[in-house]
Amino acid sequence: xxxxxxxxxxxxxxxxxxxxxxxxxxxxxAAGAPVxxxxxxxxxxxxxxxxxxxxxxxxRDPKNHRYSPTKGLPDLREAIAKKTLRDxxxxxxxxxxxxxxxxxxxxxxxxxxxxxxxxxxxxxxxYWTTYPEAIALAGGTPVIVTxxxxxxxxxxxxxxxxxxxxxxxxxxxxxPSNPTGAIxxxxxxxxxxxxxxxxxxxxxxxxxxxHLVYGDAEFTPILRAVPELAEQxxxxxxVAKTYAMTGWRVGxxxxxxxxxxxATNFQSHLTSNVCNIAQRAALAAVAGDLTVVHxxxxxxxxxxxxxxxxxxxxxxxxxPEPQAAFYVYPxxxxxxxxxxxxxxxxxxxxLADLILDEVQVAAxxxxxxxxxxxxxxxxxxxxxxxxxxxTRLQQFFAKYAS
Numbered sequence: 256x257x258x259x260x261x262x263x264x265x266x267x268x269x270x271x272x273x274x275x276x277x278x279x280x281x282x283x284x285a286a287g288a289p290v291x292x293x294x295x296x297x298x299x300x301x302x303x304x305x306x307x308x309x310x311x312x313x314x315r316d317p318k319n320h321r322y323s324p325t326k327g328l329p330d331l332r333e334a335i336a337k338k339t340l341r342d343x344x345x346x347x348x349x350x351x352x353x354x355x356x357x358x359x360x361x362x363x364x365x366x367x368x369x370x371x372x373x374x375x376x377x378x379x380x381x382y383w384t385t386y387p388e389a390i391a392l393a394g395g396t397p398v399i400v401t402x403x404x405x406x407x408x409x410x411x412x413x414x415x416x417x418x419x420x421x422x423x424x425x426x427x428x429x430x431p432s433n434p435t436g437a438i439x440x441x442x443x444x445x446x447x448x449x450x451x452x453x454x455x456x457x458x459x460x461x462x463x464x465x466h467l468v469y470g471d472a473e474f475t476p477i478l479r480a481v482p483e484l485a486e487q488x489x490x491x492x493x494v495a496k497t498y499a500m501t502g503w504r505v506g507x508x509x510x511x512x513x514x515x516x517x518a519t520n521f522q523s524h525l526t527s528n529v530c531n532i533a534q535r536a537a538l539a540a541v542a543g544d545l546t547v548v549h550x551x552x553x554x555x556x557x558x559x560x561x562x563x564x565x566x567x568x569x570x571x572x573x574x575p576e577p578q579a580a581f582y583v584y585p586x587x588x589x590x591x592x593x594x595x596x597x598x599x600x601x602x603x604x605x606l607a608d609l610i611l612d613e614v615q616v617a618a619x620x621x622x623x624x625x626x627x628x629x630x631x632x633x634x635x636x637x638x639x640x641x642x643x644x645x646t647r648l649q650q651f652f653a654k655y656a657s
Contacts, residue, residue: 268388268392269384271385273296274295276292277292279617280292280611284509286487290615290616291617291640293616293632294619295633296496296580298635299503299637303498303547307536309538310503313536316516322527323531324528326352326353327528330538334352334541335347335492335507336352339509342465343465350512352508353509354505354537355506356506357493357504358461358491358492360526361393361493361506362491362494363389363393363460364518364521364522367392367518368517369489370424371395374396374422375398375423376390376396376427376459377398379428379429380400381435381462381626382399382429382434383624391531395424399625400414403586404575408435408437408575412447415447423454424456425459426451427445427461428461430460430579431474431578433464433580434584435575435577436577436578436583437577437579438578438579440473441480444477448480448481451481452484457489459484460477462490463491464580465492467555468552468579469559469577470556470578476490485509485511490508490509490650491507494540497540498547505529505537521523543642559576559577559586561641562583562632562645563576563583566585566648569649569652570589570597571587573586582633584621584624584630584632585629586628586629590652591628595613603628606630607620607646614648616644616648618631619631
């Protein structure tokens with residue numbers, strides 16, 4: 256009876272490292288420890304009042320107490336289409352949009368719709384921790400292509416071509432990037448699009464951080480750069496990061512008719528419609544202007560500059576300046592293979608455990624993102640906590656500076 260109680264496919268899934276770090280930090284904080292968490296990719300701002308009010312009003316309307324179309328409320332899909340034209344510069348038919356329970360469901364359903372047993376998916380690293388799990392669950396094989404600090408965490412066409420085989424079905428593109436904050440330039444995006452078009456490779460493009468771009472950096476939707484790629488591209492998005500709505504769980508996927516039909520059919524059995532109240536809130540968000548988003552972006556930009564400056568003051572941290580999202584991804588290899596008091600630190604996982612235990616600062620180790628020797632810090636927390644947390648790190652590592 257004990258043999259094979261859990262299916263091999265689910266047993267092979269590793270827990271979300273980012274959520275695990277966040278959960279541990281919150282548990283320690285609840286127990287009274289002065290933990291400062293840099294782990295979660297979650298804006299610290301409340302959802303805007305006008306969005307909350309839309310949800311309250313929707314909750315009182317009996318029509319939202321019933322099942323609604325699996326694909327999503329028609330008004331919301333139309334609003335997402337208008338938002339795409341406004342923000343990304345190309346038209347999309349609302350019928351080619353599927354509203355999902357958060358961005359993660361869109362990720363899983365995108366791979367499930369096009370990936371089969373034995374298909375290969377080129378996955379640039381550092382990558383978000385969920386991507387390889389979603390690929391594997393669909394029966395595919397992640398083919399990791401790594402870009403380090405010297406490359407700005409961005410892969411080249413030459414690397415993609417070297418990784419391509421007759422089994423290559425898709426490329427995962429995440430720009431702006433979690434975990435690095437890197438963003439591909441318009442020229443780089445266009446080149447990747449033409450490479451995919453030439454070789455018949457699908458592109459699954461995660462654009463959930465599209466509005467969190469700083470300085471002179473520019474977000475380039477791949478379908479604006481290469482419109483003819485539309486029949487082999489799935490676009491993923493959502494309201495979580497842009498509108499500080501992580502807990503509302505509303506995402507979407509856009510793609511060719513057959514892909515959206517297959518994913519909708521799958522979702523009809525898996526979850527049915529997304530919560531109508533959350534959809535009405537998302538409608539208020541995407542149909543409105545970007546004033547609130549710009550205010551959050553200004554705060555993130557200020558924090559970005561602060562955390563980069565402070566981390567660069569720690570010997571052993573190599574800190575590229577992120578251009579987007581709300582993460583910084585320093586290389587910490589110089590701090591490994593050393594003793595800190597009576598503790599030996601060999602890996603970035605060891606280092607993350609050390610700083611959590613010693614100075615109550617939570618960061619996510621690079622092992623979670625396919626690149627050991629790095630740490631990810633989210634700067635989606637208050638200015639005061641950010642400065643306090645990095646100051647603790649400065650003081651701790653100063654004691655062991657060579």
